[in-house]
Amino acid sequence: MAIDLAALDACVHCGLCLASCPTYVELGTEADSPRGRIQLVRGLAAGTLEPTHEVARHLDLCLGCRACETACPSGVPYGRLIESVRPLVEARRSAGARGVRRLLASVLTSPRLARLLFAPARLVAGRRALARLPFLGYAAALAPRRMPALPPVIEPEGMPRGTAVLLTGCVASALFHDTNVRTARLLARAGVRVLVRADLGCCGALAAHLGAGDLAHRLARDVVRVVERSGADWIVTNAAGCGAHLRGLGHVLADDAGGATVAARTRDALELLAELGLPPPSGLLPRRVAVHDPCHLAHGQGVRGAVRELLATIPGIGLVDLAESDWCCGSAGTYNLTEPAMAARLLDRKLDNVARSGAELVVAANPGCLLQMRAGALARGLDVAIEHPIDVLARAHAC
Numbered sequence: 001m002a003i004d005l006a007a008l009d010a011c012v013h014c015g016l017c018l019a020s021c022p023t024y025v026e027l028g029t030e031a032d033s034p035r036g037r038i039q040l041v042r043g044l045a046a047g048t049l050e051p052t053h054e055v056a057r058h059l060d061l062c063l064g065c066r067a068c069e070t071a072c073p074s075g076v077p078y079g080r081l082i083e084s085v086r087p088l089v090e091a092r093r094s095a096g097a098r099g100v101r102r103l104l105a106s107v108l109t110s111p112r113l114a115r116l117l118f119a120p121a122r123l124v125a126g127r128r129a130l131a132r133l134p135f136l137g138y139a140a141a142l143a144p145r146r147m148p149a150l151p152p153v154i155e156p157e158g159m160p161r162g163t164a165v166l167l168t169g170c171v172a173s174a175l176f177h178d179t180n181v182r183t184a185r186l187l188a189r190a191g192v193r194v195l196v197r198a199d200l201g202c203c204g205a206l207a208a209h210l211g212a213g214d215l216a217h218r219l220a221r222d223v224v225r226v227v228e229r230s231g232a233d234w235i236v237t238n239a240a241g242c243g244a245h246l247r248g249l250g251h252v253l254a255d256d257a258g259g260a261t262v263a264a265r266t267r268d269a270l271e272l273l274a275e276l277g278l279p280p281p282s283g284l285l286p287r288r289v290a291v292h293d294p295c296h297l298a299h300g301q302g303v304r305g306a307v308r309e310l311l312a313t314i315p316g317i318g319l320v321d322l323a324e325s326d327w328c329c330g331s332a333g334t335y336n337l338t339e340p341a342m343a344a345r346l347l348d349r350k351l352d353n354v355a356r357s358g359a360e361l362v363v364a365a366n367p368g369c370l371l372q373m374r375a376g377a378l379a380r381g382l383d384v385a386i387e388h389p390i391d392v393l394a395r396a397h398a399c
Helices: 005-009 022-027 032-046 054-058 066-072 077-092 097-106 111-126 136-140 171-175 177-190 205-209 213-230 240-247 259-266 269-276 305-311 340-357 367-380 389-396
Strands: 162-166 192-195 234-237 267-268 287-292 317-321 361-364 383-389
Touching: 005 032, 005 077, 022 340, 032 054, 032 077, 032 305, 054 077, 054 162, 077 097, 077 205, 077 213, 097 111, 097 205, 111 171, 136 367, 162 177, 162 213, 171 177, 171 367, 177 192, 177 269, 177 389, 192 234, 192 269, 205 240, 213 259, 234 240, 234 259, 234 269, 240 267, 240 361, 240 367, 240 383, 259 267, 269 305, 269 389, 287 305, 305 389, 340 367, 361 367, 361 389, 383 389
Parallel strands: 162 192, 162 234, 234 267, 287 317, 287 361, 361 383
Antiparallel strands: none
16 A cells, blocks of 8 residues: 555644544654654655654554544544555564564464464463463453354344345454354344355454555455455454454555445444344343443444444443543554553553443453453453453343
8 A cells, every 4th residue: 555645745733633642642752643653654755764763663653543533633544644654664674573573464364373373372261360471461361262163154033134244354263253153143133144254364454553565465355355256235343453444445455446345345243233223132231331442443433332322222231431432452453462561551541441430341342452451450350341242232132
């Protein structure tokens, strides 16, 4: 994806984005703000600035959370700009650093390799004593896998409303299989015929985060091919980061009209369920529930109300406010792996707000957010459950 010079020029340097940028609020440095980083991208695009270690450091510290897009009165597509410059920065890293990041991108974007990598993690799932250890905390935060494999087709209940390809994902298919099964069942209950394609793997979002542009493009083209051949009305995901990436395929694959077609057909599962409607749930949930709005759902896709609408239909539920509900938790794709210090600062801020909310349950519609926040809550000893809203809805609907 080439750097969009017109998008750079749309920035009027008003500074309204500053208060919404987590790294600027934490560090207070102009180069770690959206406005400052746009200037760095401008210099790189013009050739007046070299991608030195210092320049790369400021760009690497960007979460890509896109909160600045929500705040921007000029509509600057900041997320697209930062993604477009990552391959340029990546090319100037040391051979060793590039190799490690490339290996990480290759493993995480392959469902088969991701399952092999994370299989041992199930052995320590739920062990609170390991929650404070680097990376093992994420394994301790895993929920057990109980559901059977998904069949290729799940037929709708009642009157058919349309057909959807379900993106089961790469890391999500390895770590959140049960959530994928419940997503398919809820969609079927809403009248959707669900297709689970064995030839549909990663969407390419994680590769793009790591600057592996060629891999991200190849994976995106695979998605376009599968969706076009399926004839489906929608491609549905329950991972906010995947959904935001898919909605941007028109720009990622600017030379392929199929990218724009897939972007237009992309729906978050919660968004589509709220649009189509579900029958009244039979279960009761007498708990105080707070909603964490994942960055790429709220800012990247503009989806905020759907989860609250759906949860409000469950008898007994009490929705409570979560301060800075759309503030990044520090997960941000692979950010908590590549920038653990800043990720930890943002996680502490998020958990402070969770503790103050009085919630017994926090829902977060993104796998990365779930692992990040669960691991942090376990390490802190915070008595709060953290779940995907799909899992909560599925219990209420007994599916």
